[in-house]
Amino acid sequence: MKHLPLEEAHKEAGAQFVEFAGWWMPIQYSSISEEHMAVREHAGLFDVSHMGEFLITGPGALEFLQHITTNDVSTLSEGGAQYSTVLNDRGGVKDDVVIYRMGKARFMLVCNAVNVEKLEKWFIDHCPSNVEIKNISESTVLLALQGPKAQQILESLTPADLRAIRRFNGAWIEVAGTQCWVSRTGYTGEDGFEIFFVDMKDLEPAVKTWKTLLSAGEKLGLKPCGLGARDTTRIEAGLCLYGNELTEDTTPLEARISFVVKFEKSDFIGKNALLQRKQQGLRKVRVGLRMLDPGIPRKGMKVLSQGEPIGTITSGTFSPLLKQGIAMGYVPPNFDFGQQVEIEIHGRPRRAELVKWPFYDKKRYGWTREG
Amino acid sequence: MEFGEKMEYKIPEGLYYSKEHEWVKVEGNVARTGITDYAQSKLGDVVYVELPEVGKQVKQVAEPKSKEMELGAAESIKAVSAIYSPLSGVVKEVNEALRDKPELLNTNPYDEGWICVLEPSALEAELKNLMDAKAYAEYIKTLE
Numbered sequence: 001m002k003h004l005p006l007e008e009a010h011k012e013a014g015a016q017f018v019e020f021a022g023w024w025m026p027i028q029y030s031s032i033s034e035e036h037m038a039v040r041e042h043a044g045l046f047d048v049s050h051m052g053e054f055l056i057t058g059p060g061a062l063e064f065l066q067h068i069t070t071n072d073v074s075t076l077s078e079g080g081a082q083y084s085t086v087l088n089d090r091g092g093v094k095d096d097v098v099i100y101r102m103g104k105a106r107f108m109l110v111c112n113a114v115n116v117e118k119l120e121k122w123f124i125d126h127c128p129s130n131v132e133i134k135n136i137s138e139s140t141v142l143l144a145l146q147g148p149k150a151q152q153i154l155e156s157l158t159p160a161d162l163r164a165i166r167r168f169n170g171a172w173i174e175v176a177g178t179q180c181w182v183s184r185t186g187y188t189g190e191d192g193f194e195i196f197f198v199d200m201k202d203l204e205p206a207v208k209t210w211k212t213l214l215s216a217g218e219k220l221g222l223k224p225c226g227l228g229a230r231d232t233t234r235i236e237a238g239l240c241l242y243g244n245e246l247t248e249d250t251t252p253l254e255a256r257i258s259f260v261v262k263f264e265k266s267d268f269i270g271k272n273a274l275l276q277r278k279q280q281g282l283r284k285v286r287v288g289l290r291m292l293d294p295g296i297p298r299k300g301m302k303v304l305s306q307g308e309p310i311g312t313i314t315s316g317t318f319s320p321l322l323k324q325g326i327a328m329g330y331v332p333p334n335f336d337f338g339q340q341v342e343i344e345i346h347g348r349p350r351r352a353e354l355v356k357w358p359f360y361d362k363k364r365y366g367w368t369r370e371g
Numbered sequence: 372m373e374f375g376e377k378m379e380y381k382i383p384e385g386l387y388y389s390k391e392h393e394w395v396k397v398e399g400n401v402a403r404t405g406i407t408d409y410a411q412s413k414l415g416d417v418v419y420v421e422l423p424e425v426g427k428q429v430k431q432v433a434e435p436k437s438k439e440m441e442l443g444a445a446e447s448i449k450a451v452s453a454i455y456s457p458l459s460g461v462v463k464e465v466n467e468a469l470r471d472k473p474e475l476l477n478t479n480p481y482d483e484g485w486i487c488v489l490e491p492s493a494l495e496a497e498l499k500n501l502m503d504a505k506a507y508a509e510y511i512k513t514l515e
Contacts, residue, residue, distance in 0.1 A: 031416050032448045228449055294470065296419050296446050318418040318448050325419075346421050346444060 005141055005203040006047050009210050013224045021113035023050040025227050032228035033320040039188050039233050040321055040365055042221025043147030045213055046230055048187075048194075052116035052137040054123065055199065056107045060130035065099060065107060068126055068269055070252060072262040076101040081168045081183050084260050085252045086111075086119065087270025091277055092248040093255070095119055096240060098185060100170050108181070108198070110142075112242045126269070136199040141206035145213060146192035146225075146233070148369065153217040154182075154193055157209070165193075167367065176212050178205040187230065189237025189358055191367040232317050235326060237366065238288055238357020244299060244314040245286055245328055251277050254330070256286045284311065284330040288357045289343065291325035293350035297343045303329050304342040304349050310335065313343060319359060326359050327352070380511060381408040383481055387498055388507035389457040391432050393442075394481065395501060402458055402494065405485040406445065406476060409511050410452075417476040419446040420469040423487055429456035431497050442486060445476055454486060458497050464488040 002023045004010065010017075015026035026047065028035060038044045056065060065073045071084035080101050086094040095115040100108040111119050116137050123133050145154055151162050160173035160182075170183030181196040197206040214224060231241075240246050245255055251274055252261050261274060289297060297316030302309050316327035331341070337356050342349035362368045382388070387395040392410035396403045411417065421444040423429070432440045432455035442454045442462070465487045469475060475484035491497065502510060 027449070028415075033416055033418075232448060294419065295421070296451075298451065318446070320448070 002050070004047060004049050006049065006207050006210055009207050010047065010224070013214070015224070015226060018227065020227055021050060023113060025050060026224075028226040028228045029224045032226075032232060035223050035225040035229035036232045036320040038221055038223035039147045039190055039225060039229060040360075041148070042223075043145060043149040043153055043192070043217055044188070044223055044225035044229060045210070045217070046144040046146065046225045047141070047210065048144050048230070049141045050113040051142050052111040052113055052119070052135070053140045053142070053196070053198070054109045054111070054119070055134040055136055056109055056123075056131065057105060057134075058131040059105055060128050061105045061107055064126070064128060064131045065109075066266055066268060068123065069097065069099065070261045070268055070270065071099075072265040073099060073101075073107075074265070078103060079169050079171055081170055081185055083257075085246075085257070086122070087252070087268075087274070088248055089270060089273060090248075091251045091270040091273030093242070093246040093250055093252060094122060094248060095242055096246055096257075096260075100181070100183060102170075102181065108196070114243060134199075139199045139201070139203075141197040141200070141203055143195045143206070143210060143213070144186055144188075144192065145195065146186045146188040146190045147222075148191060149217065149220045149222065150190070150192040153213065153220055153222055156216045157212060162193075167191075176205070176209045178209065187237075187239060188233035189239070189360070189366040190233070231315075232320060235315050235317050235328065236319055236321060236359045238328065238359065240286075241315060251282075253277060254282050254284055254286065282333045285333045285335075286314075286328060287331055287335065287337070288355045288359060289313070289327040289329060289341070289352040290322075290355045290359065291343070291350065291352050292340070293352075295343070295345040295350045296325040297327035297345060297352070302344040303331055304344060305335070307342075307349065310341065321360055321365070325352075328357070380412065381481065382504045382508050384504045386481070386504065387457065387501035388504070388510075389432055389455065389501055390510065391455040391457075393432075393455060393457040395457045395498075397494070397498075398488075400490070401463060402460070402489045402491050403485050404442070404457055404487055404489060406454060406480055407507075408480050411477050411480045411484075414445055414450070414452055414476075415447040417445050417447055417473045420444070420473045420476060420486070421446070422465045422469060423462045425462050425465060427462045429459065429462065429489070431459045431500065432456055433500075445473075456489070457501060458489055458491045459493055460489040460491040462487050463490050
């Protein structure tokens with residue numbers, strides 16, 4: 001099992017731990033609901049150093065990324081970030097990733113912890129001689145500061161003008177005296193930053209920054225947050241998780257993240273399979289589900305329509321914000337938002353409504369909130 | 372909790388306890404049941420309680436466990452835990468308050484957070500399979 005460089009700091013903050021993707025990770029500090037609401041109303045600080053990072057550099061780097069990912073990397077200007085997928089030959093998702101353009105021929109690709117080794121092999125197998133790939137996962141700490149107060153909190157630790165970092169952009173700035181790659185990205189639906197201590201020999205500054213951030217943000221309602229709140233916030237935001245919504249047998253079209261697929265760019269792995277899938281019609285589509293009856297939907301539960309099984313729940317939870325059960329899952333494409341279905345919970349069908357994500361009111365929560 | 376400090380759980384005298392952390396309070400011909408303080412603390416914040424239907428026949432919990440021994444479930448955000456019946460019998464009444472206030476399981480597990488009232492079918496014989504407060508206190512020490 002792998003251990004976080006910040007493990008001692010988490011213990012000091014009262015963390016309970018679980019094993020996740022081969023890592024010993026904080027699941028919660030105070031309570032999942034409290035941490036969740038801190039992210040929605042103030043701010044939360046997550047240590048997500050289990051995530052994988054690759055530096056992809058060299059004259060052929062852009063072309064290589066165009067070939068192995070589905071989005072159009074050529075549209076990224078320096079400092080830009082892009083959500084994308086890596087597909088297999090069948091158009092199934094090997095992983096969902098974020099690509100940062102740090103320089104003309106210098107990129108950082110962030111992937112899920114569970115897929116680091118799989119992707120490393122895949123990249124090396126497809127890597128031309130004019131591209132260098134470096135797995136920096138073990139020497140990189142990633143802190144995610146998320147929530148409406150994130151900017152105000154981070155401002156107290158940096159001389160940089162954070163307003164200059166727009167949504168889905170990043171820059172090298174000094175945070176508590178250390179040069180970090182800081183991007184306005186995240187996995188909660190909220191405004192916020194991801195702070196990368198990139199490929200460091202000494203990770204002690206990252207430990208210090210964690211503590212400094214927590215004390216700087218305390219008055220503003222900042223709380224340390226674990227994987228529990230990471231999951232509930234991303235489900236409320238309608239964001240996919242590899243292993244749940246995304247698998248090697250699911251295409252990005254079916255997951256309804258087709259904005260990451262740019263058919264008009266040059267050839268990429270999985271393109272033909274996706275075009276074929278499009279032509280033949282989708283087998284299933286991802287939907288959001290909100291409970292009408294009591295009960296909490298969970299991964300693996302059956303979705304029914306008039307008693308007949310039509311699909312499966314891929315993620316479900318109790319929403320601390322909405323105070324009811326919410327879920328994502330797959331149903332046949334003829335089912336549409338607004339329709340009523342049932343979810344089999346504890347052996348009994350319970351009514352749920354198909355809804356769009358995010359599950360919260362975008363005018364009141366999330367990075368698009370007003371005021 | 373400070374390092375080295377021992378967690379204390381409430382274990383009222385006069386109740387009977389199961390190894391699955393349910394309690395029984397005999398009230399004349401019927402028995403009230405719920406989950407223990409130890410159980411609620413392990414569960415974390417309860418956000419939903421699946422209650423049995425009135426009239427359901429249940430069996431006293433024993434190994435191997437089966438569906439017929441389940442009274443319902445207590446759910447936190449991250450986990451679902453079955454609630455087993457500490458006695459055989461018929462469910463006479465359920466705690467409707469838990470539908471709107473599942474957190475009563477955390478805050479008042481022995482009174483306002485009761486789960487249901489059973490009409491036991493073999494009370495005297497089955498109480499022998501349960502523990503008293505002292506034995507239960509010893510039992511949870513072995514789990515810590």
